[in-house]
Structure formats: C-alpha cells, structure tokens
Amino acid sequence: MSPVTHLLVGWVVANTANLNRRERAAVTVAGAASDLDGLGVIAEIFTRGSDNPLPWFSEYHHVLGHNLGFGLLVVGTSALVATRRWKTAGLALLTFHLHLLGDLVGARGPDGYQWPIPYLLPLSSAWQWTWGGQWALNAWPNLLLTIAALAITLVLAWRRGYSPLEMVSLSLDGVFIETLRRRFPYPSSHGD
Numbered sequence: 001m002s003p004v005t006h007l008l009v010g011w012v013v014a015n016t017a018n019l020n021r022r023e024r025a026a027v028t029v030a031g032a033a034s035d036l037d038g039l040g041v042i043a044e045i046f047t048r049g050s051d052n053p054l055p056w057f058s059e060y061h062h063v064l065g066h067n068l069g070f071g072l073l074v075v076g077t078s079a080l081v082a083t084r085r086w087k088t089a090g091l092a093l094l095t096f097h098l099h100l101l102g103d104l105v106g107a108r109g110p111d112g113y114q115w116p117i118p119y120l121l122p123l124s125s126a127w128q129w130t131w132g133g134q135w136a137l138n139a140w141p142n143l144l145l146t147i148a149a150l151a152i153t154l155v156l157a158w159r160r161g162y163s164p165l166e167m168v169s170l171s172l173d174g175v176f177i178e179t180l181r182r183r184f185p186y187p188s189s190h191g192d
Helices: 003-014 021-030 033-047 056-060 068-080 085-106 140-160 170-183
Strands: none
Touching (some): 003 021, 003 033, 003 140, 021 085, 033 068
C-alpha cells in the first residue's frame, strides 16, 4: 500500500482514543514508519547504471522495517514520547500491524513480485508472510481504501478541529480546518 494510505489509516486509528497531539503523531507515524526501508530506492535509482549499483530498495524494502524487531522499536519509541504510554503503545502496535497487513494483501509490484514480510526478524528469517491473492499496488482496492481513509480523516478533522497537518504545523492545520469548515459549515439547528 501507499505510504500515504498507511499515514491516513494511522491517523484514523490514533483518533479512536483520547490522545494528545504528540501521542496522535506517534501512533500515526508508527503506521507508516515501516516504509522508511523504502528510501533505498533513491540510491538505487541514482546508481542503477554505475559500475557499483546499490540495490538498497530491491534488497532491503520489506526487510528492515517490516518485522517484529522494528515494530518493537517503533512501539517503544511511541511509548517514550507519550503521556498515556500504554494506550499510545497499544495503538502504535495496532497501526504497525495494520501496515504489515495492508502490505500483505495489497503491495504486489508491477512485475508480480509479492514482497514477503519476514515477520520474525531479527530473531529468525524462517517465517515469511505471503498471500497468493495479493493485489497490485495500483489495484482498485488500494485506491478504495485510500479514498475511504481520506474521507474519514476529513470528517474527523471537520468535527474535532485538527487534522494530520498538526504534525507539521499548527498554523497550517488551523488554516486547513478553517477552510474545511467554511466550505462545509456546521448544520444550523432549526427551531432555536
């Protein structure tokens, strides 16, 4: 699945509990952090035609960040930055595993490669998660999930007065919320 979809799903999950801004950010980031191992694509693209290509994406995507060891690191970090440590850690664990599940069902590459998930790393490489029905990264179910997560995110932002932009800038988030509420005003109550 797309990192954007993982972020949106993480933010939606973060909003299932009463968390502060930092805790929501920790849970949201926990849902997308696994894809940091995909940044190797930059080195791979720039060195593709060289004498010493760096296959960092091909070799390490879905390996370094898509496993139990990385998940425990993400969950532990989420707990450390939180006031409500157990609640934040539990939701971070959930969003991390939702990321793995999303990739298990919807991350097949254009060449048909299924990106197995070595869940027990670094303890063992014996168990690799794969699913024969995995749909392509650009398949309609991924698009539908992204649209649904975006719609829920917009409704939550409209109702609560903050959006995922709060992780980047409070002023930008404020402008976004004001624009959203101006475009879709609160329904007026009749009979007052």
